[in-house]
Amino acid sequence: MLSLLPQRILRLLEFIGFSGNRRFGLSQLREGASNHSLRSILCAFTLLFYNTYVSLILGTGEGNLAEAEALLEPYQEKYPKGSIILFYSARITSLRGNLEKARARYEECISSQQEWKQIHHLCYWELMWNHSFQQEWQQAYRYADLLCRESRWSKAIYVYQKAAILSMMSAEELERTGEDLGALFRQVEGLKQRLAGKSIPMEKFAVRKSRRYKASNPVPLVIPALEMMYVWNGFSIVGKRADLTESLLVTIEKVEQQLQNDPNPTEYHPDDSCLVQMLKGLCLKYLGRFLQAELCFSEVLSSEGRIRYDHYLVPFTLYELGLLQKQQGDFIKATTYIERAKTNYKDYSMESRLHFRIHAALNSLKGSPVSTP
Template sequence: MYFCDVQLYFQASKMDLRTSIEECSMALHLVLNNKFSEALDLLRPWCKDSMYHALGYSSILAMQATMTFEHKDIQAGMATIKETLQTCQRFRKRNSVVESISSLMSKQSPDSLKAEEMHAEICYAECLLQKATLTFIQDENMISFIKGGIKIRTSYQIYKDCQSLLNMSQGVGGDSEAFRQFEGGVKLGIGSFNLMLSLLPARILRLLEFIGFSGNREFGLSQLRDGAGSHSLRSILCVLTLLFYHTYVSLILGKRGSIILFYSARIALLRGNFEKAQVKFQECVSVQQQWRQIHHLCYWELMWCHSFQQQWRDAYRYADLLCRESRWSKAIYVYQKAAILSMMCEEELKSSGEDVVGLFRQVEGLKQRLAGKSIPTEKFAVRKSRRYSSAVPVKLVIPALEMMYVWNGFTIVGKRADATESLLITIERAEEQLRNDPNPSEFHPDDQCLVQMLKGLCLKHLGRLLQAELCFTQVLSSEKRIRYDHYLIPFTLYELGLLYKQQGDYIKATRFIEDAKLNYKDYSMESRLHFRIHAALSSLKGSPTNSP
């Protein structure tokens, strides 16, 4: 049942657990059908007295705050979350001092908690995660980072306790609607935690497991699948989590809902169907006007759709929209815009009326800090843009294609031979210009290595593996000549390892990828590469070992 066409809502005169879950479910469907204001209006009257109304209301405001990064939205979200925690706390089981101490020695028995108290634990845990998220982005210091981490740890422990309670409750009141709703909440929480933690590199995961976290991917997926099929309030959230992970079979949320349109477009993009993706992203923009942040997600993807096809004028249009409308990362948006303009011919650049050098010079002043740390991609953009800070700027070589690689775009372009061939032509043109440069700058070796690495990627995706290998080895042989872009060596080792994996030489592949992992540090986007390395080595562990 869907509520996207409902204009008038029944307002309950008093609120019990079942009614609150039903109204929260109605609000969730309104959100998924782009009716955000209506959802808030439905939840607001009871958000001081009902844990589910409070949780739904704070969830919408928290989501808005994380999308806008506006200080007023973050403050409003944080204030609402604090009120929601207080509301949930009123429904949680109150322990005496003796009971609190004894609870450390044994878990609660199923019959010691009322239905409202069980649900209050789940709602409280979910709200703690919201507060942790806003804590990370509200203050730019390590203390806030630690506070957020403690809230996540507390939330996870509550979920584990609820899972223990759920296991003890099997066959005891398990047929009630309240119990099924509680079970759905546990599966969403435990499943999401296990799935997301399993994506972390092994060394980080081992540390987190030492302090009590669990990152079992298959268990997480199975919990989310069970939750998705439970017909509970949170079943749709389980489905969306699975969609976020690997585009799992979707529940029908409304054929023109912006979230489903976005996922449909993203799937088309990942398959290399850029034309279909563009249509879907544009449709996603047109179906609702309330949340501009969803538009910004689409603009980002549309910018890349056009960049993959080297339609630089169209890509520039969306980069410019992001610069003017979105506050997520001005430094990245301005750098991306300048990089795209750098790919245009002189005539197109002149008609845009933009000052490319001026844009690059803006980037450093736009850098921000989140949770007390700089954003790695922003740091990379700032470092690259410094070539324009001198009185005589040194132009970047194919900067938009370099950023395409940073955002893993070559994997997507590689699905299309025509687009890959077109990129190769552009890269070879840059290669020739560098070769014929009469006055090479101090950046010349770095630029040559960048061009060779990107050329190797194109050749690899086109199946010309021997030529690709030569490009990669040329980069590695130039390691001592590189002065600034030291990231090129570990990234090239990683790409060469993937090439050997493609050839079936798993031992050699592992050796090169391990080399990148163990022997290089303190380079740009190091953590990003370690995530890729973690995934590659995990897949190699499941591969047959070839004979020497």
């Protein structure tokens, strides 16, 4: 796991005696998982967690799902109704893009036991995203609301996520929920926690975004649920389904049109427009429309000087542009863009999260061809 850390942190840890060799670490875990000992299940589940969560959230979204399925298979045969087994089975199914089947397995996991409510909360989180990927906002809201009421992991993130989902509903749908959207966003800052004297980066992001609603004339956030979907690397899951990606693109283009036709643009207009362009570019990339995707990303970069608040958009867009070039086989350009994101920007929201992804992306580019095919 240490090998996932950005290079500057890894060098410091190596200085005090730790080492980070991912290949060796994974080989040891695989060897442990293949043995029939007390350690085998721990090794297997560490690898499962690595391939289904760590690689997705802190990497480029390219977990080894074939390995995850192979690791889980013997435990599925032995404990077919085990809640953790059902959970990982659902997670792998979801990562493969089969959201309907995954949903049924998460629901089966919830009903399989009542003692470990934390597993229920994990399922609620996944079901919330499962429905969000399909833009089923009423159902997504249901699970976001359950998390707000039952889980104590991060009230700030849960309330912000709930409000973000409500923001995607029509006025009529929102009214039926009985929720006060502005009041929810204004709650977020008061729910922020500190661990060892430090704020949680995702909570800081949620607090900063929700401050729009503290003004006397609040300016609504633009597609905040899709922004959070990107933050959690959910587009890499949606991207496996052309139908869902097209549907997201339609939603994003509607907002793009609204922003373009806005007769009274606010101070947030450049930031909102850049967010829309970045998310639009992602959809186009997953649909294989690479030139159009590059144009969207380039528009964000050309608007850098006009961005007032969401400064994270530029380095994240550079990173995405690098991945786009990698996908097209231009590894030199890919490395250049990703290195620019790494070295030219600092003190922006979710900086550490991006550096984890950059580290994973640059590692994946090592040994790649040095010229465009």
